[in-house]
Amino acid sequence: MSELMQFLLSGVTVGAVYALVALGFTIIYNASDVVNFAQGEFVMLGGMITVFAFEAGLPLPLAAVVAIAVTAGIGVALNKLAIEPARGAPVVSLIIITIGASIFIRGVTQLTFDKQLHRFPAFSGDDPIQVLGATILPQSLWVIAGALAVFVGLFFFFTRTLTGKAILATSNNRLAAQLVGINTNWVMTLSFALSAGIGALAGVLVTPITLTSYDVGIALALKGFAAAMLGGMGNPKGALVGGILLGLFEALTAGYLSSQYKDAAAFVVILAVLFAMPQGIFGRKSTDRV
Amino acid sequence: MKTLTTTALATLMALGLTTAASAEIKIGATVSATGPASFLGDPEAKTLEMLVEELNAAGGINGEEVALVLYDDAGDPNKARTFATRLVEDDEVVAIIGGSTTGTTMSIIAVAEDAEIPFISLAGAIEIIDPVKPFVFKTPHTDRMACEKIFEDMKARQIAKIGLISGTDGFGASMQAQCKAVVGNYGIEIVADETYGPQDADMTPQLTNIKGAEGIQAILNPGFGQGPSIVTRNYAQLAIDLPLYQSHGVASDGFIELAGAAAAEGVRLPGTALLVADLLPDSDPQKAIVAAYKTAFEAKTGTPVGTFGGYAHDAFRILTDAITRAGSSDPAAIRDAIEATSGLVGTTGTVTMSATDHLGLDLSAFRMLEIKDGGWTIVE
Numbered sequence: 250m251s252e253l254m255q256f257l258l259s260g261v262t263v264g265a266v267y268a269l270v271a272l273g274f275t276i277i278y279n280a281s282d283v284v285n286f287a288q289g290e291f292v293m294l295g296g297m298i299t300v301f302a303f304e305a306g307l308p309l310p311l312a313a314v315v316a317i318a319v320t321a322g323i324g325v326a327l328n329k330l331a332i333e334p335a336r337g338a339p340v341v342s343l344i345i346i347t348i349g350a351s352i353f354i355r356g357v358t359q360l361t362f363d364k365q366l367h368r369f370p371a372f373s374g375d376d377p378i379q380v381l382g383a384t385i386l387p388q389s390l391w392v393i394a395g396a397l398a399v400f401v402g403l404f405f406f407f408t409r410t411l412t413g414k415a416i417l418a419t420s421n422n423r424l425a426a427q428l429v430g431i432n433t434n435w436v437m438t439l440s441f442a443l444s445a446g447i448g449a450l451a452g453v454l455v456t457p458i459t460l461t462s463y464d465v466g467i468a469l470a471l472k473g474f475a476a477a478m479l480g481g482m483g484n485p486k487g488a489l490v491g492g493i494l495l496g497l498f499e500a501l502t503a504g505y506l507s508s509q510y511k512d513a514a515a516f517v518v519i520l521a522v523l524f525a526m527p528q529g530i531f532g533r534k535s536t537d538r539v
Numbered sequence: 540m541k542t543l544t545t546t547a548l549a550t551l552m553a554l555g556l557t558t559a560a561s562a563e564i565k566i567g568a569t570v571s572a573t574g575p576a577s578f579l580g581d582p583e584a585k586t587l588e589m590l591v592e593e594l595n596a597a598g599g600i601n602g603e604e605v606a607l608v609l610y611d612d613a614g615d616p617n618k619a620r621t622f623a624t625r626l627v628e629d630d631e632v633v634a635i636i637g638g639s640t641t642g643t644t645m646s647i648i649a650v651a652e653d654a655e656i657p658f659i660s661l662a663g664a665i666e667i668i669d670p671v672k673p674f675v676f677k678t679p680h681t682d683r684m685a686c687e688k689i690f691e692d693m694k695a696r697q698i699a700k701i702g703l704i705s706g707t708d709g710f711g712a713s714m715q716a717q718c719k720a721v722v723g724n725y726g727i728e729i730v731a732d733e734t735y736g737p738q739d740a741d742m743t744p745q746l747t748n749i750k751g752a753e754g755i756q757a758i759l760n761p762g763f764g765q766g767p768s769i770v771t772r773n774y775a776q777l778a779i780d781l782p783l784y785q786s787h788g789v790a791s792d793g794f795i796e797l798a799g800a801a802a803a804e805g806v807r808l809p810g811t812a813l814l815v816a817d818l819l820p821d822s823d824p825q826k827a828i829v830a831a832y833k834t835a836f837e838a839k840t841g842t843p844v845g846t847f848g849g850y851a852h853d854a855f856r857i858l859t860d861a862i863t864r865a866g867s868s869d870p871a872a873i874r875d876a877i878e879a880t881s882g883l884v885g886t887t888g889t890v891t892m893s894a895t896d897h898l899g900l901d902l903s904a905f906r907m908l909e910i911k912d913g914g915w916t917i918v919e
Contacts, residue, residue, distance in 0.1 A: 252747055255777070259743040266740055364577040366765050368797055375799060377776045384743075384776050459740040460765040460797055464575060468738035504744035508733045 251382025256504035257497065258380060262389040264496020265396040266459065269451035270473025271480065271488035272399050273444050278483045279407070280416045280440035283343045287327060287351040289470025290358075291445045294320045295452025296461030297358055300367040309369065317449040323354070324445025328438055351466065359463040371457040388457045395454045396489060399447055403485040416440055420483075479519045481529030490530060495519070563604040564868045566591075566858065567632030569622040569647065570661070570851070571639035574613035578764075580639040582836075582848030583661055584609060587636065589839050590855045600862050608632055612643055619643035623650035633868045636854045638662050639847075641709060648675050657861075657874045659854040661847070664713055668897040674874055676897045678853040678887060679846075680809075680905060682714035682761070683721060685787045688809040688905040689759060690718075690725040692918070698756040698782070702731035702749035704742065704770060706762030710788055711737075714761035730755055737764055743773045750779050757781050763788030768797035775802035782807065787905070790814050791845045800913030807918065809905040813849045813886040815915050828884050846887075853885030 270292055277285040295316050302312035331346050372391055377384035406413040418426040419436045427433055452461065459465065472495065480491025495515055502514040522530065568587055571580030591607040599605055608630045610622040619638065626632045627650060634657040638644030641664040648667070651658035651674050660667050660677040667677050693701065701722075705715035711734075722729055731752035733745035749758055758781055760770050767789045774783055783806050785794070790810035795803050812825040816833050819826045832852050833844045860883055861876035862868060880892040880899060888904020907918040 252751065255747045256744045259741045263739075263741045359573065359577070364573075364581055365793060366768070366797055375772075375775075375801070377778070384778070386776055455740070458769075460768060462765070465738065465765075468736075500741070500744045503733075503735075504748060508735060508745045512736055 252504065254381045254383035256500045258383050258385045258389070259504075260497035260500030261393060261493060262385065262458070262496070263499060264476075264493035265389070265393040266451070266455045266469070266492075267472045267476040267495050268396045268489045268492025269392065269399065269454065270448070270469050271477040271492045272396065272403060272485060273448040273451065274473060274477045275403065275483055275485050275488050276416070276440045276444040276447070278477075279420050280437055281332075281343070282340050282420055283332070283347065284474065284482070285441075285444065286344065286347045286470055286474075287354060287466075288444065288448050288473060289466030289468070290351045290354040291320050291324060291448025291466075292452040292455070292469050292473075293461060293463065293466035294323065294354065294358065294445075295449030296456035296465070297362055297367070297452075297463065298449075299453050299456065300369055300461065301362055303369050309372070312369075313450075313453040316453060317446050320449035320452075321442040321446040324441040324443075324448075325438055327445075328441035332441070333434070333437065351470070355463055355466065362463065364463060366460050366462045368456055368460045386458065388454075392454045392458065395450065396492070399450070400485050400489045407485065412436075412439070475516065475519055478529055479522055481532030484529075484531045487529055487531035563606045564600060564862060565606045565608060565630060565632045566855075567608045567610075567623075567626035567630055567635045567637075569610040569612045569619050569626065569635070569637040569643070571614035571643060572611040574615065576614040576640045576643075579661070579847045580611070580614070582840075582842075582845050583637075583639055583851035584611070585840050586832075586836060586848040586851040587855060589835060590852065593835070594859060600859055601866065603868075605859070612637075612639075614640055614643060616642045616646040620646035620650060623647040627651075627654040627656055632656070633862070633870055634658070634858055634873055636661070636851065636858060641667065641713070644677075648672065651675065655874075656870050657858070657877055659858060659877070661850040661854060663710065665717065671895060671897050676857070676877055676892065678850045678857065678885070678890075678898075680787065680887060680900055681717070681898065682710070682786070683717040684900070684902060684905065685714065685809050686718035686721050686761075687724075688902055688907060689784050689786075689807075690722060690727055691902070692807065692907050693727060693757060693784070694725050696757075696782070699726065700728050700730045700752075700754045701757045701759055702733070702752055702755050703729050704733045704735065704745050704749060704758060704760050704762075706737050706764070706766045707734050708737040708762065708764065708766075710786075711762035711766070714786055714788075718759065718761060735762075735766055735770070737762075737766055739766065740769065741773065742766075742770050743777060746770070746773050746777055746779065750777060750781075755781065757784060759784045761786045761788070765797070768794060771798035771806060772802050775799070784808060787811070787846065790908070792843050793845075795910055795913055800910075803910045804912075806910045808908055810908045810915070811846050811849060811887045811904070812906060813844060813846060815906060815908060815917055816844075818915065818917055824884050824889065825886070829886050832886055849886035853887055853890070856885055857883060857890060 273288045298316035299312045371388040373387035415431045476492035476495045480487025498515040503511045570583045572584040612619040638647045638660040641662040644660040644662040665681040705711040731749040785808040813829045816829040836844045865872040865876040883890045888900045890899040892899040
């Protein structure tokens, strides 16, 4: 019993990390249909900038705010310098641009900071919390709470606010959105800033658990992307559920089957889901009302 | 920035844009200064540059200056092969140091053997020197030796049943295989065998299973990078009351910092004298060598010295010692001199090579270390 509990807690911890990355994917996808493969780099930047600002003497909360703000700025720059000039290019080209951007960001980070692993202290200490014979670290609760908060925030943003709806409208049909008076350039800038900020927040929350270095973004982006696909690309609910499910699959496979098959089992399940439900669990219907 | 300058300089040298003032001995190197193995290659590159500077300032070898042609293969075996070929054909070096990883080493071996140029590898796998290849040598201990050192210590503590949790990266997988191959010689049984991905964030499921294995007395974690730090943290989180052994892959101060001093308390691992330079007794033959390297490296780079830079240090010392003794820069003569290396004290141990042993280290080169109060102690 306590073993199952431990597997579940591990799954939720890891799943919340994936969910946070997946949530970052949602916004840019919603605005532009582009899957931003530099999302993992935003997470990495959140962690790395916080580490170096913290080591430079800033208090941790301030360092985190600086990291989120700088990363949001980098997100805007990415949009202005790389995505916007290529407007009109097919979505695939834009996706390739984001892959290029991720390699570039990784390279610059490696030169500006260093190539070592880093971490900063957990927000509420390292004393494990006992839950039904199993244990969870306080930092995991921060990550879970962070994922839930971002989810709720995004949910209301997309369904209740005019700006959120403008983003969805832009995604649906850029020309039509412009015709009804939406400033689509501004929408794109905003979505890159938001997405980068959320990525950086994820980096700040997960670094005490996962550690950070210039190259952690690739693996995080891959798992976050898988989680987003599982839940349904572009849907915050899908990102959250997809992330947690992916974490649980991994933990339960490692616990009950074999840790050798952990990654494989998770991807087999994702493939199975996508065969049965090509849009993911909460994916948008493919028919659009015009 | 430093790496970039180095690479640019190396390229310039390769293109022949910088011309040497006097007669010189050209030594080639290709290491993974950037890329996924940069934590190996970066200190190696810095060490080689530093040692060449030092050597030339002290008058070079037998009055001749040494020129280093250094390439960054970024951990890519294809690039390593290209650079090795370039070193041999265009740069006409007398010997090659490098191959930060086993993968890049393997592709350099083919080139060095064909061209009959001595090659000293900085990678761990036992396949590099077993079977012996005429022109190939290496400086790091093999992972099999690390396993043997750990099992010796376990045997001394009367531990008979252990759990293995290994990384699935090249290092972890190779050491896991080597440990399984020699564990029987020590009367130790592996009762749990788990793995984790190199970028995994949580290993509590695997550790929970190991903890529950029947009769288990200790846990061994072959792996490097972030994995072992997270394993150590999870091990503390689950309050597992068993001795935890890590590999030489994490033998650095950074490990204690990443894992947290409290979680790492009592962790044992085989490390080199370099890590505990300050703790060595004055009578220790390695004391002077490691202290000199540590001081110079830390003064020059501002970063703490590590095991990997030490491998490059030893390779350079073995090579320059051989060239000095050979009294010529003919590759065949250098090869013979390297093979005749005897009692050369390096950072990883005292090297005595032979025609059948191109590593030249024994188990005494490893020190069993234990982390106490956030620092290293030597277990005797």
